[in-house]
Structures are given as C-alpha cells and as structure tokens.
Amino acid sequence: MRERANRTTIRRVAREAGVSVTTVSNYLNGRHSQMSAATRERVREAIQRLGYHPNHVARSLATRRTATIGLIISELTNALYPPVILGAEAACRHAQYSLLLANAPDAESERRAVELMRRKQVDGLILFSVSFIDIANDHLLCAHEEGVPIVVINRTMPEGAPIPRVMLDNFRGAYLATRHLVELGHRCIAHIAGPANRFTGLDRRAGYLAALAEAGLESTSALVLEGDYSFESGYRAMHALLDHRPSAVFIGGDAMALGALRAIRDAGLRVPDDLSLVAFGNPDFVHYATPALTTVDLPIVEAGKIAVELLLERIAAPETPGETRMLAPRLLVRESTAPIA
Amino acid sequence: MRERANRTTIRRVAREAGVSVTTVSNYLNGRHSQMSAATRERVREAIQRLGYHPNHVARSLATRRTATIGLIISELTNALYPPVILGAEAACRHAQYSLLLANAPDAESERRAVELMRRKQVDGLILFSVSFIDIANDHLLCAHEEGVPIVVINRTMPEGAPIPRVMLDNFRGAYLATRHLVELGHRCIAHIAGPANRFTGLDRRAGYLAALAEAGLESTSALVLEGDYSFESGYRAMHALLDHRPSAVFIGGDAMALGALRAIRDAGLRVPDDLSLVAFGNPDFVHYATPALTTVDLPIVEAGKIAVELLLERIAAPETPGETRMLAPRLLVRESTAPIA
C-alpha cells in the first residue's frame, strides 16, 4: 500500500510504535484493559513524538456517530437565544458533544438548515423556534420518521406528534404576575399583551385573564392593549392606558415594560407609588431600571440544557415516545410593585 | 462487494439510475457540463425516489475539508458574545460554511476546545476572547504553525504574531466619549474605569486621559475610580465620586453606567441637568433607561463578520500574513448629556 509520507495518521503512529493499527485505535479509545503497560507506553510516546491528532471525521464515518448535535434557532436577533445557547452548550460539553449552530430566520432557511445538518450527520437536532402559532412541521416530522432524533423548544406541534418538546409556561407566569398584583390589593389591572399571532402572547393574556377571573375581577377589553414587544409599542400602549387610570399593569414583555415605564414617567406619575408594574422576560434587562422592575423570569438557560438532555436520551434510545416538558417560571418581586394606596 | 441493503448511499443511487458512482458524484457537485440531459434527469429522479441525503462526513474525509469553522468564546456569559455569534453565523452561512460553537471559560478548557475542533477537522478557528492582558497563546501559535488557519477577536498577541486579529478601538471610543463631554463645556470630568487587568479597561482609561490632555484639562486620580463592570460597582463608584462634584462622568461599561445612574437618582440629582453621563458598550441595554444614555457603540456584529471573512481569506490563501483590523466605534448621543449649566 502506497502511503503519503507527510500526513500523520494512525498507521504512521502504529509503525512508529511498532504495533498494529488496531492497538493504536484501542489505545485512543481507552480500551487499555487488553494492553500491556509497555505497549501502552510506546504508543503514548509515538503519538507524542509525531504530534498526532486523531481525525474525528474518519472516525465518524466508521462509527456513524459525529458526537455533534445541531441547534437551529429561528431568530438569532431574539433576546431569548443567548441563554438557550448557554444552557445547550454547557449540557453538550458536559456530555462530550459538540454544538453546530445555525440561524434560520424563515421557514425556507429552516428547511435548508435541517437538510444541511442531516448531511453533516449530526446525531440529533434541536429547534428553538419563534412562537408563531402556525408553523410548518412537516420537514421535522419527516426527518424524525427517517430516524433523526429531534427536540423542539418553544414550538407548537400537532397533538400526539412524536417529537419531544420543551415549553415555557407562559400561562402560569402571567397568572403569577397578575395574582401578585391582586394580592397587593389592586382591582383595576391592565395588560399590555404581545401580538396575537404568537402563542406566547396568547398564553400570557390567558394567564392574566385567569388570575382576574379567580379573584372575581372583571376584565374589560379596554384594559388590554396589544403591542409588538418593542419599547415604542409599550410606550404607546401605556400612554393610551393612562386614560383608564389602572392602578397596576402587567406587561407581557421586557422592552415593552421599559417603554411603559418611560410613558409613566413622562406623564409625571411614579412607580410604584401611583402605579404598579410587572414585566415579563429577560430579568437582567429590567433589573437595572429605576425602579428595578418586578418581573417573571423564564428558565431559558435550563430550557437549553433540558432540550439537550432529552435529545441525548432519544439518541441513546430512539424509540422513547415524545413528551412535553413544561418549565415553570418564577416571579421576581422587586421595586415596581407595591400595595395599592 | 457485499452491500448493506438498507442504507441509501451514492452507490444505491447509481445502481437505481443505471449509471456509475462517478456520474452521480458529478451530478451532486454541479459538474453538469459533461453530462447529457437524459442522464441528469435519471439521476435526479433516482435521488428523489430514494430520498437520498449525501453524507458530508464521507465527503469531508475524501476532500479534507469540512466547510465548518469553529468559534471558541471565552466567556459565554459576557454580554458581548451574542452579537459576535450573530455576525459570525451570518457570514458563515453566506459563505456556505457551518459554525461549530464552544465555550471556553478558562485557559485549560480553551486548550481542550482547540484540540477538539482540530480533531473535528474544522477548516479554521476563531477565538473571541476575554480581554485579559496576560493570556496564553502558545497553543494557538502552535496550531497555526501546523497549518490551522486562525483569527482572534479582542485578544492581545505578541508583536509580529502571524495570526490576524480583529480589535475594537476602545481607546478611540473613550476618546470620543470624553471629547463629547469637553465640547459640551464640561471641565470636571470623572471616569469610572474597568478593571486594570483587562486591556479594554486600560485602553478606555487611556482614551479618556488623552481627550482631557488634548483639551488642556487636568486629570486628577481622585476622579478616576475602578469598577468591575457590574451594576453594583458602578453604583458604589458613582456614590463615592459625588463628593468631588464632577459635572460629567464617562463610564467604561454599560451595567456600571446603569448603576451610576441609579446612584445619582438616589442622591436626588438629575441627569443630564446636574450631571452628564456617557456609557460604553451594549447600546440596547442603556437605550431604554430613563433618560436614554449617550453611549459608545462598538461594532461587535461586524467584528464577528469580519473575523469570518479574514478567516476565509486565510483558508483560501494560507500564507497571507497576519494583519490587525481595528474597528471604529460610534458615539451615540442620546439624552444623558447636555451642555454644562
């Protein structure tokens, strides 16, 4: 067999150490049991001397595993994605997996990303999605059908779909936020909602309504305004809401909450003296406002972590049925809420 | 040759289409020129019928390229990393590359990450580093020596190191911020600096001093306090600074700036009426404060993008010498700065 002299492969190491290729392979894969200390030492030294780096690509071809999982994110501009990456990367690293990352801003590029990652032979796929209520899933179901383990985060799936989901309990979070206001004695509680084409917005709105209903309070539609998660939309909504003189507002977003805070300031009112405020979302973002906003914190780092764990389970045991993991939010009470005057 | 019946490979496609493996390979790689329309169609149809997905791992083994680059980030908890990923991912996708992501919180895990990515045969490596002034580079220089294209972002390297760098001009940013305050008529300008073991902190401090010197202003050491980039440290530093009655403060960080703002509020003073403030860093974070903070914006998304571009150049032409790309910051004037009363 002719051999290129310049590249350092497992065969070169074997020759250098005077052993067989299999022995080197055994050494590299920790199968030290069937190996004398002397041989082990010679292999170790040969590797060292040649500065050998094993080629994972060749290994993956032979073993049909890449020890890599793909993370496809719908919206890399969304503020929620960094913690997801944080959690997923840590869990991957812990399990000796690598993370292949792709952004997929629209349905078509999501399809392409899935196809690309399948070609790259990832061992599994995680999709962290934007929360649109109607979203195409056929390519995922199809990939799943063909044996690619998949887990989704924050994505609606048809009933009984075999794909595990990690969901954030938006309903519960909104409920907790609103109940907190109720418990402080507020009776006229407004809501600035997210857009109605996203289930996050809808679920939060539903949680708000449920808490009101439980307290026997009426929900006027005049007290629920819709924003688009932007600072400006929060400002506008709050400005409009001020006419109805609510004593508290639950705001279904972080940037919107800061917008609302600004609107209240500009109107010459004070938080929490004149008006209590609860936000929803990235807690850092609203923590350093003045006053620090009470907010609902979603365990997003954990969502990334759990998604990886579920995925690894599926990789180990592909037939495990799809389950939904609902993650509970926490209410962080800070300075923007107070008992009604 | 025995063949496993169940896996759909290029050989199966070839048999199905009644052509050779080479022909299918040519088809897949767009070498349509040497191919009759009829053959092309038969191959296309066979691929379709079998639901064939080409195996990039095998392809990478044969071609010795993976079309993947590795991005190693020192500090995935740092607020600067999301925009870097954003820029890098977009540039990668545009060039048909994939992005393998790893977090490397300390020197040892950075070494491991580099080694792992080399094993995975990435075509090149980007390191986005925390700005410690003394940082080990030997493993990078060594990998470079052995032919792995590398680009670093935000990292010091020994003079004349052959590794291209993308740097953010912290000095210039601080200079612009301070000059802005000078131009508004401020004469007593304080500075809350970052830690002295990071070049970002040092460069910003130097830029501040340069602008003062240029205006013929004295720099008292009492007016320069050091924080650790946290909200709390900003609060404490500002609180202490208030005794010296500066009319303006340049703060070398975003969270510290919000802390400072809070301290000013708590002291019953107003921004910008009593005190002008300029921040540094993530502009979104301080945009929605009240008042919106004037800040220095570093082009971080672009840094990720440019790093990828430099890397792709190096991949195409490995002998290109190392260069340093210094990226210019922008001063965003908002509501927290005003002419001196």
Add this chain to the structure above:
DNA sequence: CACGTCCTCTGTACCGTTTCACTAAACCGG
C-alpha cells in the same frame, strides 16, 4: 503432555465519498 483458557496483539474489510486515469462512442474536416 495434551488441552482449554486467558491475554495480548494483528490483518483487513468496511464506512461513503472524491478523483484520477482511462475508454467507448460520436463527430468532423480533409
């Protein structure tokens, strides 16, 4: 001493592509 067992180590087919060297047929001008 023959035999089975354990231990250590080896040879080589195979993973699924690419690509080089090559061939058969078609074409074409003179």
Add this chain to the structure above:
DNA sequence: CCGGTTTAGTGAAACGGTACAGAGGACGTG
C-alpha cells in the same frame, strides 16, 4: 474512410479511522 478531438461516462484507489475474527504464546490443570 482515416486520424484526431471532443463528449459522456466508468472503475477503483484513496481519505483515516473502527471493529470483527482470529492468531500465537503463556499458563493452569488433570
């Protein structure tokens, strides 16, 4: 009709590992 060129397509050796089946020797046992 011939020699040369172009066109369309083929066969098989890499690429760098893994892992199966098995070899050879040492050792214990009856």
